[in-house]
Amino acid sequence: MSNLFKVWIGLLALGVLLGLYTTFQIFTIGHGELANTTQLLPWGLQVSTYIYLALTSTGCSFVYCLATLGGVDKLKPIVPRAVLLALLTIIAGFTSLSLEIGRLERLAIEFIVNPNLTSPMWWMGVFYTMYIVVLMIELAAMIFHIEWLMKVGSVAVLITAIAGHSTLGSVFGVLEGRGYGFGALTPIYFLMMAFLGGASLILLVSCLISIFKGSNKEFDEAVTTLRKVFLASVAIAFLATVWRYVVGVWVSDPYYDLFDLGFNKFLKFSLLLGMIVPVLIVVFQKKAGIGLALAPIIVLVVQFIDRNTLIVGIQKIALLQGVWEPRILPYTPAPVEISVVIFVMSIIGIIYSIAEQRGFLEKIKH
Amino acid sequence: MAIDLAKCVGCQACSVACSMENTRVPGENWHKVIFMNEGETGTKKFTWYPRPCQHCTEAPCTKVCPVRATRKRKEDGVVLINWYKCLGCRYCVMACPYGVRCYPEVKPLLEPDIKEVYHGRRAKLWDPPYQLSREEQDGKRGTGIPPKGVVTKCTFCAHRTDRKEMTPDRDPVKDRDFTPACVIACPASARYFGDIDNPESEVSKRVERKGAYRLREELGTKPQVFYVK
Ligand code: SF4
Ligand code: SF4
Numbered sequence: 021m022s023n024l025f026k027v028w029i030g031l032l033a034l035g036v037l038l039g040l041y042t043t044f045q046i047f048t049i050g051h052g053e054l055a056n057t058t059q060l061l062p063w064g065l066q067v068s069t070y071i072y073l074a075l076t077s078t079g080c081s082f083v084y085c086l087a088t089l090g091g092v093d094k095l096k097p098i099v100p101r102a103v104l105l106a107l108l109t110i111i112a113g114f115t116s117l118s119l120e121i122g123r124l125e126r127l128a129i130e131f132i133v134n135p136n137l138t139s140p141m142w143w144m145g146v147f148y149t150m151y152i153v154v155l156m157i158e159l160a161a162m163i164f165h166i167e168w169l170m171k172v173g174s175v176a177v178l179i180t181a182i183a184g185h186s187t188l189g190s191v192f193g194v195l196e197g198r199g200y201g202f203g204a205l206t207p208i209y210f211l212m213m214a215f216l217g218g219a220s221l222i223l224l225v226s227c228l229i230s231i232f233k234g235s236n237k238e239f240d241e242a243v244t245t246l247r248k249v250f251l252a253s254v255a256i257a258f259l260a261t262v263w264r265y266v267v268g269v270w271v272s273d274p275y276y277d278l279f280d281l282g283f284n285k286f287l288k289f290s291l292l293l294g295m296i297v298p299v300l301i302v303v304f305q306k307k308a309g310i311g312l313a314l315a316p317i318i319v320l321v322v323q324f325i326d327r328n329t330l331i332v333g334i335q336k337i338a339l340l341q342g343v344w345e346p347r348i349l350p351y352t353p354a355p356v357e358i359s360v361v362i363f364v365m366s367i368i369g370i371i372y373s374i375a376e377q378r379g380f381l382e383k384i385k386h
Numbered sequence: 387m388a389i390d391l392a393k394c395v396g397c398q399a400c401s402v403a404c405s406m407e408n409t410r411v412p413g414e415n416w417h418k419v420i421f422m423n424e425g426e427t428g429t430k431k432f433t434w435y436p437r438p439c440q441h442c443t444e445a446p447c448t449k450v451c452p453v454r455a456t457r458k459r460k461e462d463g464v465v466l467i468n469w470y471k472c473l474g475c476r477y478c479v480m481a482c483p484y485g486v487r488c489y490p491e492v493k494p495l496l497e498p499d500i501k502e503v504y505h506g507r508r509a510k511l512w513d514p515p516y517q518l519s520r521e522e523q524d525g526k527r528g529t530g531i532p533p534k535g536v537v538t539k540c541t542f543c544a545h546r547t548d549r550k551e552m553t554p555d556r557d558p559v560k561d562r563d564f565t566p567a568c569v570i571a572c573p574a575s576a577r578y579f580g581d582i583d584n585p586e587s588e589v590s591k592r593v594e595r596k597g598a599y600r601l602r603e604e605l606g607t608k609p610q611v612f613y614v615k
Pocket of ligand 2: 451479
């Protein structure tokens with residue numbers, strides 16, 4: 021185990037410890053008391069992190085399905101990695117969400133005893149539970165080489181990923197009263213953006229493996245294909261983002277202001293920095309390495325911020341605002357919310373890094 | 387409920403009465419009087435809009451609640467929250483287009499934190515010496531002091547109104563004990579509480595006679611609070 025790896029694991033372990041302490045505080049003092057969410061702005065950084073991670077997980081599953089169902093054989097070396105990352109990111113996402121819920125202890129029982137079939141959130145819970153179970157089965161099938169189960173599992177992963185993630189989009193899509201987030205386009209927008217997150221994370225991980233483990237032919241070929249997948253995912257995300265904003269500027273009056281306020285920033289940030297710069301990097305950097313890794317890093321950071329802008333932005337325009345009330349509601353995440361994000365990210369990092377370092381993922385062949 | 391905007395003077399007595407009657411923490415505004423600016427520059431007209439929960443006929447909050455903790459009562463159309471089922475996920479807060487739902491367990495608006503001054507006992511969020519009687523506090527209807535981590539909102543004072551059979555109207559003087567606190571507190575008598583389905587009720591008559599409109603009607607939520615002018 022190299023010293024660098026030890027430092028890396030040490031840092032992540034610190035993140036997990038910080039998170040455990042935060043969790044203890046949340047359960048003893050109360051999340052509402054510690055977080056900066058308010059009566060009027062109830063969903064903050066933790067919810068946007070959940071959506072970001074769910075998005076990334078779905079994207080990882082899409083890339084995985086491209087290899088298994090799409091017949092892109094060159095992606096085979098990343099198959100077990102994609103499944104593990106999909107599983108870790110969705111579990112981390114749910115951890116972030118759970119730590120925001122007021123009465124967590126009621127969640128499982130009430131979801132079963134009192135289902136509300138008109139609620140997208142209920143369906144989201146159902147589909148994501150199925151998704152997590154299917155991913156676990158798929159990983160087990162890979163470890164134990166159960167061929168037929170792997171095939172069936174791939175189809176099930178694809179179906180549950182689409183169902184879960186588009187339902188997550190509809191959680192926001194039905195919010196008719198909030199122009200910035202509402203719309204039938206939202207579930208489709210979420211699906212289109214998902215591919216980008218997953219392709220970026222897998223490209224980043226592949227570059228890091230090449231840097232730290234040295235390159236081999238099979239892996240280099242996978243990276244070449246991943247570059248193309250990444251470019252395709254950016255193209256899809258670009259379309260989805262542009263259309264969303266075009267629709268956005270046409271929605272009713274108060275929301276126009278928000279688009280107007282954010283439009284300049286959006287052009288520079290989401291599209292130029294978050295998509296065009298990474299595309300240029302990927303076009304000119306053909307080999308796996310630090311240069312190429314920069315592209316997915318930029319995308320992942322910009323997407324993280326973009327998710328927060330979207331989720332908080334939905335709530336930022338005060339509903340039925342009066343003359344004396346602030347037109348745009350303020351929100352900055354509190355330390356407790358940031359700690360939860362560090363916590364869940366560290367969980368993903370630590371489990372994945374150890375699995376990779378121990379060669380666990382290399383032993384699994386699809 | 388019908389509210390006559392021509393009579394409303396914006397004194398906020400209804401908001402204060404609501405907070406006192408229902409023992410809300412500072413910032414947990416079940417009722418607000420919003421000073422709104424209507425019209426274009428030059429023809430601006432300022433209007434006070436008293437805003438309780440609209441008890442929508444097609445209530446988005448009831449549709450989105452994943453565990454049916456918030457329901458519409460069939461008999462009278464009042465939308466209530468069951469605090470023993472609520473998860474505190476705040477999806478309903480997101481879905482309500484009128485911003486009426488509250489999550490009292492947030493950072494205190496004023497110091498000292500009143501929830502700490504009257505520290506919660508017996509699983510209550512807080513426990514002030516002034517509160518509804520034990521019979522009137524009903525977590526299943528969302529009246530009284532909530533437990534930690536749940537969402538709260540205006541119940542049309544269900545603990546008062548439920549004590550009397552449905553009648554066309556509630557007279558704020560004769561039916562004082564069975565009428566929502568905001569209605570009896572209004573010094574301008576701008577608020578009317580009654581059965582909108584009964585053509586004989588004062589609410590129906592006013593809506594019929596003066597014409598009425600509802601907040602954000604374009605959303606199709608069909609509020610049961612009517613504004614007349
Ligand atoms: S005003 Fe809001 S809380 Fe009240 S019934 Fe309508 S949607 Fe529900
Ligand atoms: S906060 Fe409670 S009432 Fe509101 S949607 Fe969640 S479970 Fe339902």
